[in-house]
Amino acid sequence: MISSLLPRNLRRTLAGQLLALAIALALGAVVILMIDENPLRVFATLMRGAFGDSEKIAGTLLQTTPILICGVAACIGLRGGMFNVGIEGQLFLGGFAAAWVGFSFALPPVLHVLVAVAAAVAAGAAWVSVPAYFRVRFGANEVVSTILANYVAVLLTSYFTIFLFKRPGGWSETPPILPSAYLPELFSFSRLNIGLLIGLALAVATALFFRFTTTGYAVTMVGSAPKFADYGGINVRRAGFGVLLASGAVGGLAGGVETLGVHHRFMEGFAPGFGFDGLIAALLANGSPIGTIFTALFFGALRAGSLLLEVDTTASREIITVIQALIILAVSADLLLRRKGDRTGGRRWKF
Template sequence: PAGIHTLAALALAIVAGAAWVAIPAYFRARYNTNEVVSTILSNYVAVLLTSYFTIFLFKRPGGWSETPPILATSYLPEIFTFSRLNWGLVIGLVLAVGAALVFRYTRWGYGVTMVGSAPKFAEYGGVNVKRQGFLVLLLSGAVGGLAGGVETLGVHHRFMEGFAPGFGFDGLIAALLANGSPVATIFTALFFGALRNGSLLLEVDTSASREIITVIQALIILSVSAQVLVRKRGDSQAGERRWKF
C-alpha cells in the first residue's frame, strides 16, 4: 500500500538522522564538547558523503547529480493539486504543537527546559544533564532526518545533490527569532519561508538582488543576539545588586 511505503521511508529517514547525530551527541555527553561546532562540522561530512553516493553509486543514467525517481507509492501526498504543498506542512505543525505540550505539561519536558536554561540548577534538582542532552540531540537529529525525508518524498521525489541549501540555518534563525517557543516558531518559519520564496520574484520583477534577503536575515540575527546579550547583562547586574549588603 502507498501509505505503508511512505511511512516506512519516513521512518528510515528518522533513524538515519538520529544515527548521524549520535556521534556528536556522544561526545557532548562524554567529553562536554560544543555541540554547535561538532554538528556543523558533521554537516560537511554528511553533504560530501551523500554527494559521493549520489554521483558515483546511485546517479540516474544520463541525468544530473540525482538518483532515479522513487516509487510513486512512496510519494508524500499533496494537499492541493495546483501546488507542491504536501502533508509535510501538517507534520511540521503537529510536531511544533506536540513539542509545546511536552515542554509545558510533562516532567521530561520540564527537565529539558531546565537543562537548557539553568543546567547547574537542573543537576542540583536531580536531573541527569548528560543523558537529557544526549536524548535531546538524538531527537533533534531524528527531526532533521524527518525534514529531509519530507523534502525528498513530497517535493523532489528523488534524492538530489544539494537539495536543501541553507534550510538548517533558516530553521535556526526562525527558532532564535521565536525565542525558543515551538508555537511561535511556526510563524517565524512561515515568515522566513516567505522571504526565501519572495527573493526569487524580487530578482525577476525588479533590479534588486535576492541576496538582500540574506542581509535582512543577518540583521535579524544581530538584533536577536543583541537583545539576548542585553537581557543577560541586565539579569547579571540585577543579581549583583540583589546580593550586595
C-alpha cells in the same frame, strides 16, 4: 491589554526580538537604497510574490514547511540547553535515507511512506549521535562539532549521489522514488503536501510536551538551570544526549519530507539553507515551537517572494540573503545582551 497578561520577562524578551527584527529590516532598507532601489517597492514586491494569489500562497507554505520542521528541531535542542547547529547536515542525511528507501524497495503505499520517514528520522538521529556523545562524555562544544558535521554530511551525500546511486544519464541525482512513497499533495496546482500538516502538528505536540509532561519539565530545567536540575536528581548528561538525539531526528524528518513530498528524488544541494533558516526562526521565536510557526512563515515568505524581485525590480534576489544575515546579527546581539543580563550563573543559553 493582551500584553499585560504576559509575564514581564516574556514581554521583555518579545520586545527585544521584535526590536532586533525591526533593526535588521531597517538596515536591509539601507542596503536596498545603496543599490538605487526603493525599499518600499522591494518590500511590496516581496509581499506580492509571497501572498499575491493562491498559487503564491501555496508556494510560500511550501517554502515554510522545511523551515518549520527544522525550527522545531532547533527548539528541542535550545529547550534542553543544546545548540544544534548541525540541522542542515541532519536534513541532508534524512533526505538521502528517505530517497534510498523510496527507490530501493517496493512496498504498499502507506507502509512505504512510513518506512521512508522512519529511515529519515533514524538517519538524522544517528548523525547527531557522535557530537552528542562527545558533548556529554567529554564536554565538547556541540556548536563546533555539529557545524563541522554539516560539511561532512553534505559531501557524503554528494558522494553517494554521484558515485553510488546516480541516475544513468541524468543530473547529479538519484533515481526517482516510487509513487508509493510520495507524500500526498494538498492542492493540485502546487507541490505543497501534508508535510506542512506534519510540521504544524509537530510544533503543537512539542509545545504541549514541554508544557504538560514531567519529562518535558525535566528537559526545560536542564536547559534553564542545569545545576539545580542535577541537585534535584535529574541525570543532566542523559537528558542532554536525549535532547540532541531528538533534535537530530526531527532534522532528519525535515529532509525526508522534502524528498518524499517535493523532489521525489535526492539531488545535490536539494535543500540549501533550510536548516540554518530553521535555526534562525527558532532563535527569533525565543525557542518557542508555537512562535516558530510564525517566524518560519516569515522566512518562507522571504524565500518565495524573492522569486519576483528580479522580475519587477532591479534588486537581486540575493538581497534576501543580506536581510537574513542582518537578522542573524541582530538576534545574536539581543541574545548576547540578555545572556549578560542573566544572573543565574548556571545557564549556557537563555531561552
